[in-house]
Amino acid sequence: MNATQTGIIAGLVLGLAATQGFTAFLVTLAVGFVGLVVGRILDGELDLGDVFGRGRDK
Structure with a gap:
């Protein structure tokens, strides 16, 4: 059982x-x-940087 299954259970x-x-x-x-x-x-299947957006370089 991986961390995703363990987390939801x-x-x-x-x-x-x-x-x-x-x-x-x-x-x-x-x-x-x-x-x-x-x-x-x-599990590394979800990256918080992709969800919330990365800092924008100006």
Whole structure:
């Protein structure tokens, strides 16, 4: 299992553990997405410089 899979599973489990109530689905989805992004960054499949843009040279 790579870091992306580990990150999304950890995010989903933590989201389920942290929620109790009507908004459980939305909180779990958000935490799972954060876990997915962190896992992709750790795998090197997502570069934050590409997401946020690099500094512009003038």
